[in-house]
Amino acid sequence: MVEGKELAATAVNQRPSLLALVLGFGWVGVTAFGGNIHTHLSQLCLSRGWLTEGEFLTAFSWCQNLPGPNATNLSAYLGYRFGGAIGAMLATLALVTPGMIGVFLIAGLLAHLPTVVVHGALTAVAAAGVGLLVGTTGHFAKAALDDRLSILVACLVFVAVAWGHIPTPLVIGLALPLVWRRKTD
Numbered sequence: 001m002v003e004g005k006e007l008a009a010t011a012v013n014q015r016p017s018l019l020a021l022v023l024g025f026g027w028v029g030v031t032a033f034g035g036n037i038h039t040h041l042s043q044l045c046l047s048r049g050w051l052t053e054g055e056f057l058t059a060f061s062w063c064q065n066l067p068g069p070n071a072t073n074l075s076a077y078l079g080y081r082f083g084g085a086i087g088a089m090l091a092t093l094a095l096v097t098p099g100m101i102g103v104f105l106i107a108g109l110l111a112h113l114p115t116v117v118v119h120g121a122l123t124a125v126a127a128a129g130v131g132l133l134v135g136t137t138g139h140f141a142k143a144a145l146d147d148r149l150s151i152l153v154a155c156l157v158f159v160a161v162a163w164g165h166i167p168t169p170l171v172i173g174l175a176l177p178l179v180w181r182r183k184t185d
Contacts, residue, residue, distance in 0.1 A: 014049040018083050018090060024048070025075055025091045029098035036132040037071035037095070039139065041078065050082065053143055060140075065169065072096060153178050 016024065024044045032040040038060055045051040051059070059081075063073035072092060079091025110118050145151045153175050160171045 016048065016050055016082050018087060020048075021079055021083055021087055021091050022094045024094075025079070026094040026098065029095040032071075036136055038074055039132075039136050041071070041074055045078065050078075057140065057143060065172070150179055 025041075028037060028040040028044055042053075042056050042060075045056055046053060059077055060070070060074060063077055064070050066073045072095070075091045075095040076088045080088035083090065110121075141154075145154055157171050157175050160166045161168050
C-alpha cells in the first residue's frame with residue numbers, strides 16, 4: 001500500500017493546460033449532480049495527476065469555509081492554482097455553465113407540468129442528494145480520520161454543531177489546536 005502511494009505521488013503535480021482545465025471542469029459540469037460535484041473534481045484531479053489526495057482534501061477543506069457553494073469555490077481555487085486568474089475564471093465558468101443551461105431548460109419544462117408531478121420529482125432529487133452526500137462523506141472520512149484523536153474530534157465537532165447549534169467556524173477554531181500538532185509532527 002505504501003508503494004502505491006509513493007508511485008501515485010511521483011506522477012502528481014502535472015500542471016494542466018487551460019484547455020485541459022476547461023474540458024475537465026466542463027465535463028464535470030455536464031456529468032455531476034448536486035452535492036457530489038467535489039467528488040467528480042477529486043476524481044478529475046487525482047486521475048490526471050494534478051493533485052494528491054491530501055492536497056485535494058486540504059483545498060476542499062479551505063473552500064468549505066468560504067461563503068458560497070463549495071463546488072464553485074473549489075473550481076475557482078483549483079483554476080487559480082493551475083492557471084492564475086484566467087484559469088479560475090475559465091474553470092468556474094466551465095463548471096457552472098452546463099448546470100445553468102440545464103436549470104433553464106428544466107424550469108421551462110416544469111412550468112407546464114402539474115404541481116403533484118413537480119413535487120414528486122423534487123422529492124426524488126432531494127433523496128438522491130442525501131444519498132450522494134452520505135457516500136461522499138464516507139469516502140473523505142476514510143482519508144481524513146486516520147487515528148482515534150481525529151475520530152473523537154470529528155464526533156465532538158458534529159455534536160457541537162448539529163445538536164449544540166454552535167457556529168461551525170467557532171467549533172473548528174476551537175477543535176483545530178487538538179489535531180494540528182499531532183498532524184504536523
